[in-house]
Amino acid sequence: MKKNIFLLILVVSVNLLIYGNGTNEKSTSIPPIDMSKNYEITIGTWGQDVADAYNEALMKSDFTGKFPNIKVKFMVSDFSSHHTRAITTIAAGEATNEIEMLEVAQIAKFIEGGGLQPLDVEPFNGFDAGSELVEFAMVNASSKNGRLVAYPVDIAPAVLFYRKSLVDAAGVSLENLQSWDEFINIGMKLTKDLDGDGVIDQYAIPHAVEVSSVPLNGGMSGWFTKDGVPLEPKSKFMEALNLVKAVRDAGIDADLGTWSPPWLQSFGDGTIVATINGAWFGGALETYIAPETKGDWRVTYIPNNSAASMGGSYMSIPIAVPNDKKAAAWEVIKYLCTSEAAQLNSFRKLSSFPVLTTLYDNPVMDEKVEFFGGQKVRQIYSQVASKMPADPVSEYDPIARAIFGNYTTMVLVDDMPTTEAYSSALSEIIAVAD
Amino acid sequence: MKLVKSRLFVNSGKLAPYIFISPFIISFLVFGLYPMGYSITMSFWKWTAGGPQEFRGFDNFVKLLTSDPYFKLSLWNSFVLMIFGSGLQHLFAIPLAIILDDKSIKGRDFFKLTFFLPYITSVVSIVLIFSQLYDENYGWLNYIIVNVLGQDKVRWVTESVPIKTSISIMLNWQFIGWNTLIYLAGLQSIDESLYEAAEIDGATKIQQVFSITLPLLKPVIFFTLTLSIIGGFQIFEQPFVLLGGYEKMGGPGNAGLTSAFYLMATGFSYGRYGKASAIAWLMFIVVIVMNILHKKIVHSDE
Structure with missing residues (x-):
């Protein structure tokens, strides 16, 4: 019994020392994508239909042609289990997938205080890349000090x-x-x-x-x-x-x-x-x-x-993902959120309404x-x-x-x-x- | 020299016991002790979905005990459900066990199985079935209450008292069989000759129950009530599924917000892991105190 209490005190003491600085954020120095290197990116999401639709989009030649070195896999579970796993993992300062999809109601939890990689910084420059994305969805993923913590992929x-x-x-x-x-x-x-x-x-x-x-x-x-x-x-x-x-x-x-x-x-x-x-x-x-x-x-x-x-849904990169994989993960997110082909594919397959405003004038919107x-x-x-x-x-x-x-x-x-x-x-x- | 010592240690057979207990020790350290230590650490922090934010010392504990309107309410809800959900089961389980212990009853095995079935049924399945029974507009219970009994319909899951009643009914239904089997096992360890002697002395069945069965069943009653106290403060799935998840916070008036529910909601819905850890440790202390009191009451006459 005494040994157990001693061990418990030891664990608490070590943890307090580890978290003594009050943050689990890692260095912000993120290298750009290295085209000579192969990347395997995993997306954590809910619903096999969502994974299938994104996989289909990522198989299109405009993505595979540009990034033949990125291979994307999916970790699929039900809506509730996916969010419980993703959020507890991020809160513990860990990362099981390079990209985690989050439902709009979950985004608020990450707005202040880290956990997710800010996407407004180099090499992402998320605000620039998302200039054609619907404004309210970008605002909803932005902190008071202008940090963009996730990227919208669909709205409702x-x-x-x-x-x-x-x-x-x-x-x-x-x-x-x-x-x-x-x-x-x-x-x-x-x-x-x-x-x-x-x-x-x-x-x-x-x-x-x-x-x-x-x-x-x-x-x-x-x-x-x-x-x-x-x-x-x-x-x-x-x-x-x-x-x-x-x-x-x-x-x-x-x-x-x-x-x-x-x-x-x-x-x-x-x-x-x-x-x-x-x-x-x-x-x-x-x-x-x-x-x-x-x-x-x-x-x-x-x-x-x-x-x-x-x-609505968002895509995010947990801060604990190794820095050398973040740029590749970002390219996947950017393609799924800002390319007309990927957004239209999700719209047709999932009825997920696009975040990309250039599509609002697309002939597909006039279809009966x-x-x-x-x-x-x-x-x-x-x-x-x-x-x-x-x-x-x-x-x-x-x-x-x-x-x-x-x-x-x-x-x-x-x-x-x-x-x-x-x-x-x-x-x-x-x-x-x- | 060191190598020789290591070989001697291995060859002497002193290593074997450590190897045999290592699976438990490693599992205990990884899945038991470390998470406990981690949660104590978290309880001293403002720890959100983004990780540790600021060190708060005992602030989380103090706020929960002073200014948080939900923690005390959730303890009260847990206490009420522990009495009427977990505690009430024993008033049904003990007589049932005594009846089933009577060897003249036909089909005892069938009844044992029937009573035990709810215990091994998935909680989610149980709650989904009960939620259809409780449905205010389309449920069978309200159909009987309105059309057969001619009374006003009951808002089983949208009014404070009916919410606690509906959860208690479910808990009783689910766990009476489990307690019945535990009591049945306890009854079978009572020496038959005591009943034979009582019968010779002219004791009635009721007198035998109060003078032989219940006193000798006391250790089993203590054991099951201890489990009920612990289980009572762990009630989560039933109100969670029945009342619509975290967003509903236990329904109107938070009548179904148990301590375990509030803990889970605070951590997994609101992303306040530090506060949720503080709730967990406060609940631990409450359960320990309840069990000490329970032990003192049960053994007060010894």
Whole structure:
């Protein structure tokens, strides 16, 4: 027992000495890529479909011709396991892959304090290379002092999806809605007891919370001001809380938890008429959520022509990756994020909306999409993407998002006054974010 | 000279014991002692997803015990779930074990297997099934409550008290069988002649239970309750899956936010590894104190 305690004290002492300088960052001297040397780069990602799409892009001659010395491999796991592994490895100052893909909600954790290789420095010069990338996505990966910690590879502009047959049957239109009040009024006409048994069978939307996320830009940024003050401007957060309450009070949401079996079923069986989500959701509807509804779905702008981000992915290089491999890893990232061929490939294969703004005028955006009844939905996606707000991101965003989300639920289920919800959330965020 | 000594050491057979215990020792050092030391180190730092940021000494511990609104709440939630989720199991498991110990019961093996099945079922599968039962609008429980009993539907996973109830029901269902088997093993070690003597003296079955079975089962009860206290403070998967993951923070009013849940959320969702390590060590101290109290209560009459 005494020996074990002695060993434990020894381990703690050694660790304290190792981390005594308070940083695990290595030298910033990064050599450029050496074309006479062969590189093997591993990308950690989620989903085999994502790996397949990127692999296909990296097999194209414009990449292999330029970098025949770079061989790319993938380490694929499910979404949750991938992020748990990647984040804990980076936090421990280690690196299992040269490139780690991170979902947009994870980026905030790395904004301040290192862990990821800054990409704004030599030899990357990420800001220059990314001058054609959509601005808000670059801002969301930038720290207060201008460090670029990751590179956006796809985004998810939020739009309103709806089933045309059900909207037409109600004799209303969801196009060009000028306000949320108008949306709620139409939602009440779409919410119906179809068989007259006293139970509502058709709702306007799945859950009130999806509407409240619009003023909050999908919840991925803007929780703190640039000066670090939480939940400001107050009006933005109060709008979200009041909106969620108005939707629930109007009875137009089905109160279906996202990704629950009833939620998944509701898009195909007619329980739900419309939903607000990122562009990627169109691909999910088409491939596995409700493929049988092909031709009936349409896409339009969110009421008041609001713009919000509901998803997105980034690529990063852990700081612990050997410096001599970082430039090669960067070339892979740069190709996947800034080349039209790679971005288009991901768009076609994964419905991942491009970050590359030069593609927004590409003829592919004018193509009719069969699943949406031949509608040119990509034009809408690209217009929303062009005007998405570039709110600041903070390392405390995940905490703020969880606390505020919790109080939003309490407004819905406990009838908590919205002012009380705001002030309680504010005081708890201040207490916990340290 | 050194080489000769080494050869003598090897040939004398003194090396063999070290080789035999080395797999455990190496595993313990790598997977036990080192992570423990690492987490103590982290607990003294502001340690984020980006690594160590600043040395904080005992600040993480002090803040958790004073200003953090969630830590104390999570301890309370864990305590409530430990009583009604982990502790309550024994009130079912002991009678079940006594019934199953009766050799006149037919199909004892079938019942043993049936009671034990939930324990070996994946927690995620259990929670997914229960979440369908608990679904407010489409769940079977609310269907019965509304259509058969004529009562208002219960918000099983969106209101504070029902959240704790729904987690407790799941925990009881999952672990009663495990405790029943442990008690059954304990019962089988009680000498049959004691019951025969009691019967000759005219003791009823109930009197036998209270005068023979429970006193002699006391060491097993102590063992299982100790496991329940430790397990009670480790409840994580059930509220995590049932209430929608880290983002929901244990549901409305944080009613399902257990200490282990808060630890995991702080580390793996909010990226505060130093604070999460401090939570882990505070939980360790709480569990030790609870077990010391438990031991004192159980052995108070000795």
